[in-house]
Amino acid sequence: MITATTITGTFIIDAGAFLMARVRGSNGLLITQASVSTITYTVRDLTNATTVATNQSLTVASVVYNSLQQSDPRWDVDSAFQRGRDGEFGYNFAATVPAAHFATFDVESTSPFKETPHRYRVTVEFFPVTGAVFRQNFEGTALPTFP
Numbered sequence: 001m002i003t004a005t006t007i008t009g010t011f012i013i014d015a016g017a018f019l020m021a022r023v024r025g026s027n028g029l030l031i032t033q034a035s036v037s038t039i040t041y042t043v044r045d046l047t048n049a050t051t052v053a054t055n056q057s058l059t060v061a062s063v064v065y066n067s068l069q070q071s072d073p074r075w076d077v078d079s080a081f082q083r084g085r086d087g088e089f090g091y092n093f094a095a096t097v098p099a100a101h102f103a104t105f106d107v108e109s110t111s112p113f114k115e116t117p118h119r120y121r122v123t124v125e126f127f128p129v130t131g132a133v134f135r136q137n138f139e140g141t142a143l144p145t146f147p
Contacts, residue, residue, distance in 0.1 A: 006121075006137040016099040017122060019138050020075060022068065022084065023093045026132040030092055032066045038127040039063060043101045046139070047118040053101045058124075063095040093136070097122055102142040117141050 011017040023031050039058040044051050068090030069075065078089040103118045122138045 006139050009138070009140045011102060011120065011140045011142040016102070017097040017120070017138065017140065017142075018074070018094070019097065019122060019124070020072075020091045020094045021136055021138075022077075022086075022088060022091050023064075023126065023136055024086075025126065025128050026134045027128075030068070030088075031064055031126065031128075032092075033060055033064050034066075035128055036060050036064055036126050037129050039095075039124060040127075041095075041097060041122055041124045043097060044121045044123070045103065045118050046121055047116065052120075056097075058095050063093060065092045065094070068092055069094070093124075095124070117143050 007019075007021060025031050025035060029035070037060070039060055040055045041053070041058060042051065042055065043053040068088060069092065070080070070090035072091070072094075075091050077091075078084040080089055083089045102120060119139065119141050124136045124138070126134050126136070128134070
């Protein structure tokens, strides 16, 4: 099994976690909908050392793009003017992990300065049509929102 590097960021609790990446399979090629049969994810609360969700399914056709998405303003990792280390720019994987998987804060009774925001790891497993299963990790701190 191959695990890619970990992508880090911040999650907003009430919005869940929006994950984006340029994903290459175990063969080194950019994944497409036809190259992946199944995708699952697991959510771990690193602060409490607990598993929150296991083997949650994602619909391949909804989260994998057959070409790199290059005009989404949320993608700020690279661009046509500053390409990634692989000479490409854009993403081919985007998924939202529901807010229900992340601890919530009661902002009426708990100040974020009194309780440490939780750190989470979302591990996405890609099961290719051929070849070895591979993973992409996303880690972030889940921050509360205030009314």
